[in-house]
Amino acid sequence: MDPENIKKEYTNGEVTVVWQSGKCIHSGNCVRNNPDVFQPREKPWIKIEGSSTEKIIDTVKKCPSGALTYYEN
């Protein structure tokens, strides 16, 4: 795997968000749809506790690049 393509997982116990940095096209959809969770200026940039599981899943589904995916725990 390209060292620039970092893969990280964030979970709240109900859903796990998988982030693959190399796929992100910086559309900003995630930040617009759910700014309480997706905060690119912060570290870690995904605050998984910031919104409901349902809203997180909805947001991840709107990622156009596949950089964000999820699975239910």
Ligand code: SF4
């Ligand atoms: S929605 Fe997906 S492609 Fe767009 S900025 Fe977020 S992670 Fe990157």
